[in-house]
Amino acid sequence: MKNVTFLHPEFFWLLLLLPVAAAWLFWKRKQQAASLSMSSLQGFQASPSLLAKLQPVLPALRLAALACLIVAMARPRTVDVTNKTKTTKGIDIVIAVDVSGSMLAKDLKPNRMEALKRVAADFVEERPNDRIGLVVYAAEAYTKTPVTSDKGIILDAVSSIKYDNVLQDGTGIGMGLTTAVNRLKESKAKSKVIILLTDGVNNAGFIEPETASDIAQQYGIKVYTIGVGTNGMAEFPYAIAPNGQFLFRMMQVEIDEKLMKSIARKTGGKYFRATSNSKLAQIYNEINKLETTEIEELRFYDYDEKYRSWVLLAGICLLLEFGLRNTIYKSFI
16 A cells, blocks of 8 residues: 555544444344244254354355455555656856955855865756856956856866966956856856855956946846955965965955945845855855746656555455355355
8 A cells, every 4th residue: 555645545544433333234144044942052062163163254244345445445555756846937147256265264164265175066056957157256257167057067176276387376256247248148048147156355457346247237137246364364375385285374454345235236136245254155055046037847646546456356255145145055044
């Protein structure tokens, strides 16, 4: 009976009639039995035969048939459910990540860049129905991964983010935002979103952030901006030792929050400040809730009716009872 459901379970209330039916059959059997008065039973002490002992099987078979018919009326069946989901209104998202040297600062653990990669990977995994792309920028910007629905490619790209000499060091917020806009401007998605992360002020690039935000607004792209870094002082890399290791010292955290708020406000997004690992995770969770995807779920039900076997079992019980009553036990009745 595993995975069996019942279409009409209310018929099980009829099982309460079984004790009544059993009492009625017992009473009827007593009424049908002939009686004979004798002065003594001393000459009739022989034990009853096996057939006589098994005679109560007849009403038991009738009751079993009745129970099987009740179960059959309850319509037992198994169901195989097939789900098919279809994204009806998807979202295209581009994550634009600042990979300048300051992202190695240790106010987030183990540093800003590694903390960001962990949280961004969780965010990607929680958006199974959306297309996501990745842009990295410093003084310049380039597309690391175009917008795609292949989450494996995106996760590999996120995990490979690092500070290197591919891009000239600096913070070109306008360059990063413009590159992200280029990835989305031809998108036909219901919603187009850029998540722009930086930990500094715009000091490089030939495109102003204000101009980039105007372009994003023109294409209907919403920009969520995140300022990464604690309040006050943080350990920043300031030089590279002869052995290739970065040297750190305490420096004042500088984030152009006014600019980031302006970009978010102009495009209909929101500005966040990530001052710790947990706060960064909370920000991504909030964006995840703000940008929901409409999904149509279709369910297909395949029912396998099981009542026929119960009807067959009831019929077998009745035929067996009828046969025994009219053959072996005919002389007992």
